[in-house]
Amino acid sequence: MADIVVKTEDVVKEYRMGSNILRALDGINIEIERGEYISLMGPSGSGKSTLFNMIGALDQPTEGQVYIDGQNMSQLSQRQIAAFRCHRVGYIFQSYNLLPVRSAHGNVTLPLIFAGMPEKQRNERAEKLLDMVGLGDRMYHLPDELSGGQCQRVAIARALANDPSIILADEPTANLDTITGREIIDLIKRLNREQGVTVISATHDLKMLDVSDRIVDIRDGLVERVRNRDEIEIEVGDVGGEHDGDAGAHD
Amino acid sequence: MQQRAPIEEQIDLPFVESLRISFQSLKIRFGRSIITTAGITLGIAFLVSVWTNNEIGLALQESGRQSTINTFEDTTETGISTKDIWLIIMSLIVCVVGIANSMLMAVTERFREIGTMKCLGALDGFVVRLFLLESGFQGFSGALIGALIGTLGAVLLGLKDYGLDLFFYFPLLPAQPEDGTMRLGVIVIILLGCILGMILAVIGSSFPAWRAAKLPPAEAMRTEV
Known part of the structure; x- marks a missing residue:
């Protein structure tokens, strides 16, 4: 079945x-x-x-x-x-819905914080995910400093944070x-x-x-x-x- | 249909975590935070200056050194003129409305953010706590600055009206003159101003934040300002 x-x-x-x-x-x-x-x-x-x-x-x-x-x-x-x-679940939206006050890295760590992951681990995890979506070099930029495609990549990395x-x-x-x-x-x-x-x-x-x-x-x-x-x-x-x-x- | 592992309960986050997130948010949104805080500062500055000015007037009146301008014709038994009572009430209303409004605006433009945080697994209580911390800090710092500005304004006005006599009879501490009335003194007025500013800011922001946190995320994210 x-x-x-x-x-x-x-x-x-x-x-x-x-x-x-x-x-x-x-x-x-x-x-x-x-x-x-x-x-x-x-x-x-x-x-x-x-x-x-x-x-x-x-x-x-x-x-x-x-x-x-x-x-x-x-x-x-x-x-x-x-x-x-x-x-x-990992959500990806049309308008990205990144938190404007958090960097790409900060956006990806947020669901990890909510999941209770310790700081060191979640930083590593966020780096790995951002690398995977091709944003390894722009991790600490705010959403405003990223293009639409890059924002959507951050959103995808964030959606994957807790292995949904x-x-x-x-x-x-x-x-x-x-x-x-x-x-x-x-x-x-x-x-x-x-x-x-x-x-x-x-x-x-x-x-x-x-x-x-x-x-x-x-x-x-x-x-x-x-x-x-x-x-x-x-x-x-x-x-x-x-x-x-x-x-x-x-x- | 296959049953997977049952869905667990969401955990509570340590307080430090909320503190860190809220301060980060204040720091990066610094420009916007300043504008919101300025609203609180202005409200409290107005209230404290009117109040302190009145207190100075009363203290000097009791000392027998009256202003050349104020003649205290229209005074009540307590020594406060009805005009001054009205002025204090009016400034209190301006202060309440101004602070509530600026906090309300600041939260409403962040409904989308609240919805997003809930999508990522935030509990309603966590969202409210973030706003409570942010607004409490903004309220206190804004009100403190406002209270100091207001006092300074009242002192300058007093200097103009009473000259250096002001400093001999400056009503710094609470006092109880012979007529049995109560004088709060400038320090208490500053303290009250700070507390009022903080309470108004916290109510003004946590009430709409709580309402937004209760909404299903889809609805919170739909809200456009």
């Missing part, structure tokens, strides 16, 4: 906007296997970022359940959720140019392949298609379809026409 790492059951999320209720997710059921590279695709407003937040325990569903590693997330205490975010089993990436390439975006995707894919990290990425960047094992198309808060890698290769031209926009040429 496949090792399911994430499972959602009829997940519904509603937002109250004044007197209106906006149904961002309308009953999502997906299963994600360990070690998979999954892309959640869909136009903006489709609910993919909302689903991303539900899977990452960054928000709570209005109805339905999210299971991660077999744990029902709604049954966890505050402390368990904090530990979950600290150890099990899942990497959640929300539009990780949306603020980057095509070449830098490609580099970031390659880096994430390398982690997925070499370290067996499950990658769940919300995106509408077509460059992410050919590295994904499966693509989940989200539309109007529902799973429209799920495609496997082999289906994607056949459909590539097709998809490019369907999801136009900021993705750029598919190379």
